[in-house]
Amino acid sequence: MKVVIDADLCQGQGRCFSIAPGIFNFDELGDGVVIGDGTLSPETIDLARLAQANCPEHAIFIEESS
Amino acid sequence: MTDKPPVLDFATDFDHTDPEWVNDPYPIWDDLRERCPVAHTDRFGGAWFPATHAGVSAIAKDTENFTSRDVIVHEGRPTEVDLPAPIGLAPPITSDPPFHQIARKLILPAFSPGVVNALEPQIRALCNSLLDDIIAEGVVNASMNYARLIPPSVIREMLGFPEEDMDIFIRCVHVITESIDRPEEERIELFAPVEEYFRTKIEEHMENPRDDLTSFLLNAEINGEKLAVEHVFGTMVLILVAGIDTTWGAIGASLWHLAQHPDDLARLVDEPDLMPVAIEEFLRFYAPVTMARLVKADMEYLGCPMKEYDWILLGFPAANRDPVVFKDADKFIIDRAENRHVAFGLGIHRCIGSNLARLELRVAIEEFIKRYPKFELENQNDVTWAQGQIRGPRNLPLRILS
Numbered sequence: 001m002k003v004v005i006d007a008d009l010c011q012g013q014g015r016c017f018s019i020a021p022g023i024f025n026f027d028e029l030g031d032g033v034v035i036g037d038g039t040l041s042p043e044t045i046d047l048a049r050l051a052q053a054n055c056p057e058h059a060i061f062i063e064e065s066s
Numbered sequence: 067m068t069d070k071p072p073v074l075d076f077a078t079d080f081d082h083t084d085p086e087w088v089n090d091p092y093p094i095w096d097d098l099r100e101r102c103p104v105a106h107t108d109r110f111g112g113a114w115f116p117a118t119h120a121g122v123s124a125i126a127k128d129t130e131n132f133t134s135r136d137v138i139v140h141e142g143r144p145t146e147v148d149l150p151a152p153i154g155l156a157p158p159i160t161s162d163p164p165f166h167q168i169a170r171k172l173i174l175p176a177f178s179p180g181v182v183n184a185l186e187p188q189i190r191a192l193c194n195s196l197l198d199d200i201i202a203e204g205v206v207n208a209s210m211n212y213a214r215l216i217p218p219s220v221i222r223e224m225l226g227f228p229e230e231d232m233d234i235f236i237r238c239v240h241v242i243t244e245s246i247d248r249p250e251e252e253r254i255e256l257f258a259p260v261e262e263y264f265r266t267k268i269e270e271h272m273e274n275p276r277d278d279l280t281s282f283l284l285n286a287e288i289n290g291e292k293l294a295v296e297h298v299f300g301t302m303v304l305i306l307v308a309g310i311d312t313t314w315g316a317i318g319a320s321l322w323h324l325a326q327h328p329d330d331l332a333r334l335v336d337e338p339d340l341m342p343v344a345i346e347e348f349l350r351f352y353a354p355v356t357m358a359r360l361v362k363a364d365m366e367y368l369g370c371p372m373k374e375y376d377w378i379l380l381g382f383p384a385a386n387r388d389p390v391v392f393k394d395a396d397k398f399i400i401d402r403a404e405n406r407h408v409a410f411g412l413g414i415h416r417c418i419g420s421n422l423a424r425l426e427l428r429v430a431i432e433e434f435i436k437r438y439p440k441f442e443l444e445n446q447n448d449v450t451w452a453q454g455q456i457r458g459p460r461n462l463p464l465r466i467l468s
Contacts, residue, residue: 011412011414011416012174012420013410013416013420014420014421014424015346017179018342026178026179026180027178028175029171029174029175030174030175030177030178030179030421050403050404053403053404054405054406056406056407056408056410056412057413
């Protein structure tokens with residue numbers, strides 16, 4: 001599973017990198033970015049889902065890998 | 067506002083400056099959400115108020131049909147003279163695309179989490195020195211003598227204005243925040259001494275640049291050209307208007323809540339790690355900021371016959387109480403895990419200072435409850451609320467308990 005941020009939807013609300021700093025970071029403008037390629041482990045998936053559930057802009061997507 | 071007729075029905079004649087709305091708007095919004103859900107008024111020359119999250123969200127994100135040229139609801143309307151589109155009086159909050167993005171990108175780096183988080187030690191020191199000044203024997207006015215004084219000091223320091231200017235700076239802030247919805251001529255007159263003070267500071271920074279927000283703005287460039295002094299001044303005005311009463315309101319409302327909910331207070335004292343989650347619930351439940359838009363042209367929208375230059379009162383605090391989006395929306399849940407609140411707005415105008423506001427709010431509450439782990443409301447009847455689009459307690463007498 002992979003987590004991605006839709007950069008067109010992200011407005012820098014800052015919830016993802018506050019909740020899950022190991023998965024998300026911020027760029028120079030304060031927008032959220034995914035650390036690395038966004039691959040989630042069984043240990044990080046719940047935290048990624050929590051960040052997703054707190055994004056006011058609905059900019060976080062978790063993709064089931066095939 | 068005493069000369070206004072009282073509101074008989076908020077669905078057809080709402081007025082956000084009406085005492086009922088000012089004192090306790092939440093039952094009004096709940097009622098409107100069920101009945102309308104978009105309220106209308108002929109006051110202010112015509113205005114609409116969507117009470118649902120869906121309505122607020124749709125309009126906040128729709129820059130085709132709505133303009134941000136003026137964001138404070140009042141009787142007048144912007145003209146080409148006082149608010150040249152697309153920049154507006156205070157870019158980028160009063161700007162529309164495409165200029166908006168240019169003006170916003172310019173100042174975003176100055177408010178990014180990396181820059182803002184570095185301010186934490188000095189904000190903590192500030193809070194403690196304010197608490198030192200409070201003689202806590204019995205009753206503390208936690209709004210006037212604490213919450214009110216934190217944001218201006220933080221912003222003064224960010225702008226690089228000297229500490230000995232604190233009194234004149236606070237006077238300027240009051241002129242700016244209290245005159246923003248006055249008629250243009252009056253505003254120009256009131257602004258004159260403020261503009262002079264700021265111009266002096268801007269000139270000092272031009273001669274002697276330093277590592278602060280003022281020099282940052284003066285060095286910023288659009289298309290290879292430095293900003294006009296008017297743009298720099300306008301952005302400073304925006305930072306003051308947007309960054310002071312708002313955070314004051316959030317800190318005050320949070321302390322007001324804790325004074326009445328000893329269980330929540332005790333949990334925060336005992337579980338400091340809960341603070342970031344609690345801060346988001348304070349922001350959801352007591353969101354201080356209501357914004358505004360203007361309708362660009364006559365149209366049918368959300369089932370309403372909107373006219374050109376009708377106001378939209380954009381109630382993010384009302385959206386935060388919508389049960390369609392929030393479970394138990396009318397309950398304050400201090401450890402609410404899923405919280406998509408919109409206290410800082412939605413879409414391209416998301417509050418630029420949100421990282422700073424969160425930091426100030428968190429540190430202010432942390433230090434207050436560290437110093438005073440037990441307190442209660444002295445008298446609910448003495449609590450007064452700010453009137454207008456920024457909500458928060460102005461008078462907040464708290465009794466410190468041992």
